Amino acid sequence: MTTFIQLVFSGLALGCDYALIALGFTIIFKASEVINFAQGEFLLVGTFVVSVAMFTWRLGFFPALVIGIGVTSLIGVLFERVVLRRMIGRPPFNIIMVTIGLDVLLLTGVIILVGGRNPSSPVPFDTLSGFSIGGVEFGANAIASIVVTALVCLGLYIFLRYTRYGLAMRATAIDQEAARAMGIKISTVYALAWGISGAIATIGGIFLAAGAGNPSFDVTLGQSALVAFPAIILGGLDSIPGAVVGGIAIGLIYVLTQGYESGGFLGANFHLIAPYLVMILVLMIRPHGLFGTRKVERV
Amino acid sequence: MLVVRELEVMYQGVIAAVRGVSLEVPEQSVVALLGANGAGKSTILRAISGLLRGQGGRITHGAVEYDGQPITTFDAARIVRLGIAQVLEGRRLFGALTVEDNLRAGAFAARDNAATRRAYGRVMELFPVLRDRRKSMAGYLSGGEQQMLAIGRALMASPKLLLLDEPSLGLAPVMVQHIGKIISEISAGGTAVLLVEQNAQMALTHATHGYVLETGQVVLDQPAADLLRDESVRTFYLGLHEEGGRANFATLRQRRPERRWAL
Numbered sequence: 001m002t003t004f005i006q007l008v009f010s011g012l013a014l015g016c017d018y019a020l021i022a023l024g025f026t027i028i029f030k031a032s033e034v035i036n037f038a039q040g041e042f043l044l045v046g047t048f049v050v051s052v053a054m055f056t057w058r059l060g061f062f063p064a065l066v067i068g069i070g071v072t073s074l075i076g077v078l079f080e081r082v083v084l085r086r087m088i089g090r091p092p093f094n095i096i097m098v099t100i101g102l103d104v105l106l107l108t109g110v111i112i113l114v115g116g117r118n119p120s121s122p123v124p125f126d127t128l129s130g131f132s133i134g135g136v137e138f139g140a141n142a143i144a145s146i147v148v149t150a151l152v153c154l155g156l157y158i159f160l161r162y163t164r165y166g167l168a169m170r171a172t173a174i175d176q177e178a179a180r181a182m183g184i185k186i187s188t189v190y191a192l193a194w195g196i197s198g199a200i201a202t203i204g205g206i207f208l209a210a211g212a213g214n215p216s217f218d219v220t221l222g223q224s225a226l227v228a229f230p231a232i233i234l235g236g237l238d239s240i241p242g243a244v245v246g247g248i249a250i251g252l253i254y255v256l257t258q259g260y261e262s263g264g265f266l267g268a269n270f271h272l273i274a275p276y277l278v279m280i281l282v283l284m285i286r287p288h289g290l291f292g293t294r295k296v297e298r299v
Numbered sequence: 300m301l302v303v304r305e306l307e308v309m310y311q312g313v314i315a316a317v318r319g320v321s322l323e324v325p326e327q328s329v330v331a332l333l334g335a336n337g338a339g340k341s342t343i344l345r346a347i348s349g350l351l352r353g354q355g356g357r358i359t360h361g362a363v364e365y366d367g368q369p370i371t372t373f374d375a376a377r378i379v380r381l382g383i384a385q386v387l388e389g390r391r392l393f394g395a396l397t398v399e400d401n402l403r404a405g406a407f408a409a410r411d412n413a414a415t416r417r418a419y420g421r422v423m424e425l426f427p428v429l430r431d432r433r434k435s436m437a438g439y440l441s442g443g444e445q446q447m448l449a450i451g452r453a454l455m456a457s458p459k460l461l462l463l464d465e466p467s468l469g470l471a472p473v474m475v476q477h478i479g480k481i482i483s484e485i486s487a488g489g490t491a492v493l494l495v496e497q498n499a500q501m502a503l504t505h506a507t508h509g510y511v512l513e514t515g516q517v518v519l520d521q522p523a524a525d526l527l528r529d530e531s532v533r534t535f536y537l538g539l540h541e542e543g544g545r546a547n548f549a550t551l552r553q554r555r556p557e558r559r560w561a562l
Contacts, residue, residue, distance in 0.1 A: 089353055164407065171393050171404040177353055178391040183379030183408030183456065186353075 002135045007259040013142035015251020016149035020204030021228035022243035024197040030173040030238050031193035033092045037099045040225030041106035046072040046202025047209045048110050050122040061124045069199040076194030085187050111219050118218045121210040145207035153244055230279035236292020250275045300326045300491055301460055307360035308342050316342040318515040329492045331502035333536055334512035340495040341388055344462045348385040349375035379408040384458035388465045390449040394438030398429055401437050401448055405455030414457050422451040443474035460491045467498040479505045499536035503527045
């Protein structure tokens with residue numbers, strides 16, 4: 001039982017990281033029907049900047065986080081202004097190819113800056129701090145990632161539900177031309193989506209980098225964001241609650257499989273494919289994902 | 300108020316959808332734009348509202364002037380802020396949003412909260428049914444209610460000129476009549492209307508002036524009352540011939556309008 005609770009807690013914490021990464025994908029997809037293949041590298045860049053700010057410039061965690069969020073949002077907005085704006089109206093596939101280009105660019109940039117070393121994981125608490133109840137370890141950073149994810153979700157909800165630009169984003173996601181007819185600028189909505197997505201990627205990245213108490217991370221951090229793919233497919237590409245639920249589900253599946261697989265007939269490392277198996281199963285039953293919208297229309 | 304001069308629009312740089320159209324919408328008037336499918340009616344509306352660019356279309360010649368100011372190169376957002384709102388063909392509501400959110404979205408370009416509140420009051424006055432349904436999802440409204448919401452959403456920007464694209468499309472005759480009355484009320488309230496319609500009877504009943512469009516050109520330009528009496532309009536757009544009975548398909552084929560109006 002202790003093991004189970006421990007695994008559920010760890011799975012929840014990891015799932016929250018995935019949820020944040022999935023949210024980044026979903027926000028951009030909702031706004032522009034583009035799957036941003038550079039999302040993983042946003043994670044890496046953001047985490048790298050926070051790490052440099054904390055350990056090279058000796059700033060506190062929060063100022064460093066603000067700088068990291070600023071840099072990734074800026075990259076997102078600039079990418080929109082300089083590249084995507086010229087691509088409005090082109091087929092989404094073309095735009096997806098451009099995001100792959102951005103991915104390579106960002107990854108190479110970080111590799112050059114990092115050199116051979118592995119930067120230290122920038123997290124609010126010492127990677128080993130925490131407390132234990134009845135043999136179950138509650139890491140401080142794991143708790144922080146859960147709390148932060150909840151706050152990010154709340155913030156996003158309030159933004160989308162109650163603000164003028166949140167409404168503009170939701171309207172644009174449904175019908176771009178109708179939104180333009182209301183005087184909503186599509187480019188502003190895109191810039192917002194990319195900015196928000198970059199900011200969320202940074203937050204997800206720092207917790208993912210420190211996951212399981214790693215004191216440092218390397219340039220493959222961006223690739224771990226790939227696990228968020230089953231999360232967004234599971235939740236439904238265009239659903240924000242879906243991204244959160246999908247992310248948490250994948251985190252739980254991953255950690256629980258990892259915890260119980262040893263010695264099983266499936267062998268070790270089965271947890272690496274378990275999320276994808278679940279994704280395939282869900283797609284067979286609900287092709288639009290658990291929460292993905294089917295069009296509401298009255299004929 | 301609105302003057303369109305010798306407008307030419309090309310799609311993809313090769314397809315001429317509008318070929319030298321001039322028209323005028325005076326203050327507080329209702330102007331009808333009639334014509335068959337593909338005559339270029341919607342393209343003209345998009346050219347005015349700045350929505351052409353997202354459609355692969357471009358104004359290659361001519362000008363659109365609003366209150367004496369050329370707006371041909373303005374983007375859609377700026378044109379909405381100037382006071383021109385468009386209701387797109389097929390209503391194009393945000394189906395997964397509530398009625399109220401659709402209306403809020405319509406007020407995106409509004410200058411201040413007071414203007415938005417005034418516009419909201421006016422929309423509720425024109426369409427009392429929307430008040431009862433303001434929490435329902437727009438996609439679940441009936442066809443008539445959806446059209447009312449689409450018009451109401453455009454009115455939320457407090458426009459001085461409303462561009463209406465086929466408001467009667469797919470509606471029951473009773474509802475078509477009702478929409479017609481609403482259009483008269485809107486213009487009586489100080490908003491001019493440029494009305495694109497296939498239902499010529501409804502459009503000409505409520506319009507002050509009418510233009511008949513064919514393959515991108517204006518072929519008739521007369522006061523609405525005259526158009527209603529015009530024999531060829533009666534035959535080809537109202538489905539009536541001289542004796543007042545229904546024109547049959549054979550006579551329609553014999554007297555293709557293109558032949559009579561070809562330039």
